[in-house]
Amino acid sequence: MSLYPNIFNGTVTFLPLEGEQHLKVKKSNIYQIQLKHNKDEEWYISMLVFSPERWDSDGIIYPKSSWLGKELLSKLARWSVENKKNEFKSTLSLISLMKYSQVYQELKEKYKEMVKVWPEVTDPEKFVYEDVAIATYLLVLWEEERAKKGITEKQSFIDLGCGNGLLVHILSSEGHPGRGIDVRRRKIWNMYGPQTQLEEGAIRPNDSYLFPDVDWLIGNHSDELTPWIPVIAARSSYSCCYFVLPCCFFDFTGKYCRRQSKKTQYREYLDFIKEVGLTCGFHVEEDCLRIPSTKRVCLIGKSRTYPAPEEALFDKQRTRYIEHRQSCGQIPQSEDSSCSSLGSTIETSHCDHHTYLNCLSDEPPQGQFPENERKVPQEGGIWINGFQPRDKIEQVRNCASLPRDFIDHIVLKVANLLLNGTQQNLKKDSIDGSSETWNRGGSLSLAEVANQLDRETLQRLKRECGGLQTLLKNSHQVFEVVNGRVYIRDWREEKNAKKNQPEAKRRLSSEAFKTRLCWFFMHHPNGCSLTSESCSYAHGTQELRQSQALKKIKQIH
Template identity: 65%
Template sequence: MHIKDNEWSLSVLSPSPENYISDGILYPKTTWLGNELLTKLAKWSMETKKCEFKNTLSLISVAKYNNTYQNLKEKYKEIVKVWPEVTDPQKFVYEDVAIAAYMLILWEDERASKGLPRKQSFVDLGCGNGLLVHILSSEGHPGKGIDVRRRKIWSMYGPQTHLEECEISPNDLYPDADWLIGNHSDELTPWIPVIAARSSYSCCYFVLPCCFFDFNGKYNRRQSQKTQYREYLDFVTEVGLVCGFNVEEDCLRIPSTKRVCLIGNSRTYLTTQSAALDEQRASYISSRQCYGVTVRSEVEGVHQSESQPAARRAMGQVAGREVLRNIDVEGALIFRFQPRGKEPVRNCTALPQDFVDSVVLEVANLLLSGIQHLSGTSPAWSRGESLTLSEIAAHLNEDTLKRLRNEYGGLQTLLRNNHQVFEVLGGRVHIRDWRDTKLLSQKKPGIQAEQGVSSKATKTRLCWFDRHHPQGCPLTSEGCTYAHGLEELRPHQDLPRKRQVKY
């Protein structure tokens, strides 16, 4: 920023294009820096409205965070290159690296202030891809992640990263965990302070709310003076207060619009008051009217107003003491809560094989339509043309498309799963030319195993090209890993599990 007299200006310095390296990291383009970033910086510099959130990284040292973040980013950047999920690795990898950096500094400060002799343990509820668990575990914090659906990348982390595929209930307790983590934990977000309070007196929590959920279902707005996001953060904060936590708020430095975290790392009550807090939590949860049950209460000497804030009633700040009837404290915590069950497999692998085969053949015929007239003995083997996914979808009937829309990734996933036939590059679909793979395997020994074709798997499936391509297979029978005819078929053998990749 340049200031002269009463005028100021902004400039952004960027390396020349030849300094951009291809290391799996996305660098901003110079045109974006000039056309987009400078405009936004100028606009933000002129704004005077008061922000409704805390300053970024207000609870930890920014210098420590920057140093830790850069070290973790360098240490785990290779994951970007091998990311097997359909989600964007540029966003999800570096977001989890940033959250891990924040947690590590937060925990380091806690160990110093409380004199803790060891690194904190944790449980990540709704851990998703498990990368945050992997980083924290690799940095010496014992812990595990739990999610209702296993992700493909889980098998790549190695045995030191503990991940479990199972349902999660508010009645599950974690007495051995120092911290519970809810990173975009959806339905579990308001329950995490409750679970932490019930797990042990020393258990703390960290939540990063994203989607808006109440104790049982979607969160319904009750105020119009605030944004929905601000109102929901206040609600989750209120839950923590009712559960007896001192709740702190901070704003993370992550590539997301939902970047405010809430932290409960100390209690407002003594251990001898735990029984009273159980009643307060049960009263508050039922007051959210999520369960359809009635809480009958009597107040000694003072009438309880229906308009009184639920949190205030639950905190016991009215005169007298509520006597809860017709409600079991432990049962109230899970009454009618519907945990998200194990999600059905929707990666096109559960589709009927005849349906998959028909779509594969239909798409292949589209790409090969220009060479259908050629003889199978033609010396110039052709892979036909390439089409975009949208161009291919335009040729498929509506029933087929509707069936594919129910699968994660849809048409693209189905074509990628059939990698014997197709390559999907940059949103365009090509017929695969196995001569290129053969040439690459000669230059780089071992590439065949990396392509997913083990020596024990050769000739266990029929060659699609030998059966369906107008010119047959571009490889000879001896050079092709698939069987040219039934006489070459071998029985399937049990294959060893893929080698785990450690970072």
């Protein structure tokens, strides 16, 4: 990416470059940011995207054009007035940025077809390109390690908690011998072929789960295994290294409890995982990945702080530390600490990987030992009592199982709050060419919305992963949730974006056409902002058609 600043005009133009030796401009992804001021001497930032209809997005190198306007501009405005030190490392600080960009473009082109055939319910663009980016980082890191050590044999690996297995598939396809282990098999595993080794099973922190012949252990959003990965790596062999990308906050036997209110919860948890690595005897390095996720800081342990003959001494230190963490988890915390609710009603502290899992509810996962029953004997060689891997069968806690009338009541209440706020009267073109105003309403923060809901409703939402924010995001037809603020969705803005959707998404959209009633037609004071012909939802029961899924079910029976 090349930047062309024009100081006198207050603009910066971004020209994406393609190619290796002979670079050329990617004309479809040029954009410009400009600082302006109006007649009242008020400053504002504007964004200009060239050829938005041809915009190519991968969520990493090239973000969605809608993100540039809706999220980047607000971030730039906030950053320009902030005066605080960034608590994280700069992006890709431990590897060659030039090499990373080259390898990423190669892998993106090589594995982009995965987006079209993605069989999971998760967003294919986000998950495919994110795993491509993580694989790129590891491949460059490992290449530099081989050069430093003067070796040619590619590093072996095991991905603990591998999930969909795509990271394992990419690394294996690029010549690194390895395998992935996860408590639950995914549908996509069957698509990779026999060269991608994926195993279904639960990892437990004991002597049976050591990997003495493996060079690297990977923990990519590995949840309850995250604090254990440095321990497993240290005890597997003196030469074993690790890479963890922490997401949800877990201690050795359960949820991580906050102890320092002066730090963000995320920063405090990263410091805890770093402390684990240091205690295990690793030089721990931190870096920030270039991925479409709020949790993108990785921790790497690739060398030891002690000579090999002192292994026994350091292993005693690890044991004492783990036992200390367990005992600390059973005593009341100070006023400066709290066991935070990870499924907070107002603010979520987890990533999109776990929207459908039960790891973030306030209640312990099914089978979790209560505090007074942790000393249950387990198999020989156990490192700690009380650890429980996630259940093989996941409990869905994404607000989808809430009663329909309960959801509808909240949606209508929040929509009315927005419509009664500061109005944004936007033009609506009618069929005959005339125009009338359409009220998009104002915006509210999630906290402001929560303050308008009763305590019983909030408690009910709190038991679901993500709480209020998840419910509003699930109500995609009605709302947009951007940077912690809620807006009424204007579907006219979505029409251009749909043209650039992957084929799989376009096919799903066509199958769902007119299978649900249009909320705006039914409830908005100005009706729908689109005509009946262009709206994907039914304007009245007479337009409803049966979904393809129901048709298939009837055909089977």
